[in-house]
Amino acid sequence: MKKKYSFIIIIFIATLLSLLIALSSMGFIIKKTINQVTHNITGTDAELSKSSLSLLTGKATLGKLLIASPKGSNTPLSLKMGSAKMQIKASSVTKDIVVIENFESDNIELYWDETEGKNFQIIMTNIAEFAARERGIIEDITSRGLEDEHKYFALEKMTLRNVKLHLVQGDKSTEIIIPEITQENVGDAKKGASFVDLMEKSFKEIIVSSEKHINKHIISTETESKTP
Numbered sequence: 001m002k003k004k005y006s007f008i009i010i011i012f013i014a015t016l017l018s019l020l021i022a023l024s025s026m027g028f029i030i031k032k033t034i035n036q037v038t039h040n041i042t043g044t045d046a047e048l049s050k051s052s053l054s055l056l057t058g059k060a061t062l063g064k065l066l067i068a069s070p071k072g073s074n075t076p077l078s079l080k081m082g083s084a085k086m087q088i089k090a091s092s093v094t095k096d097i098v099v100i101e102n103f104e105s106d107n108i109e110l111y112w113d114e115t116e117g118k119n120f121q122i123i124m125t126n127i128a129e130f131a132a133r134e135r136g137i138i139e140d141i142t143s144r145g146l147e148d149e150h151k152y153f154a155l156e157k158m159t160l161r162n163v164k165l166h167l168v169q170g171d172k173s174t175e176i177i178i179p180e181i182t183q184e185n186v187g188d189a190k191k192g193a194s195f196v197d198l199m200e201k202s203f204k205e206i207i208v209s210s211e212k213h214i215n216k217h218i219i220s221t222e223t224e225s226k227t228p
Helices: 002-024 028-041 116-145 195-226
Strands: 046-048 052-054 057-063 064-068 077-081 084-088 099-107 108-113 152-169 170-186
Touching: 028 046, 028 116, 028 195, 077 116, 108 116, 108 195, 116 195, 152 195, 170 195
Parallel strands: 099 152, 108 152
Antiparallel strands: 046 064, 052 057, 057 084, 064 077, 077 108, 084 099, 152 170
16 A cells, blocks of 8 residues: 555656656747747747746746848848846746736847838738738637647737837938837737737837838938928
């Protein structure tokens, strides 16, 4: 009888250790997933240097993120992020919908190819096409009564502060500061958003805000040039 209980205890401890090891590697899993998935979604090279996640507090950090420009662009990079912080609802990490309470970064640089941002427009098109294909696959899976194994998210708030936008026009580069870019309520705790949905809506917000500030800059520059 004692041997039976000893065996059960050993199995329990082994299972617990396996779970702890798996959860402790979540930071590596986040990094690997972002590197692979972002590349496929944007159609460009993407690299996240590191990530970490505390399962007790739900605090996560992301290291340097680089997203290259599509081939033929005048700028090698489209986006460079020095670091970012996320507050994740700890109890949601192992559930179907991960709740991201806040995503913050204050050291993002955008490299905008000409006034129309040709590189961002191409990336946005790639993301939208990938999102459309993914939605089609999900609809097909659910229509056949199969289990949808996608991981879903609920982003409550994203805040990007003091974004440096480099407007690249030929050999000339002009720096424009965007005080803040925000995105709220993408997905919710009942019906989350896929990673592609997050990227699509976040990139769209970045593009809209960038275009707004570039237009302001152009109008301001033209006004100054007309002033005697």
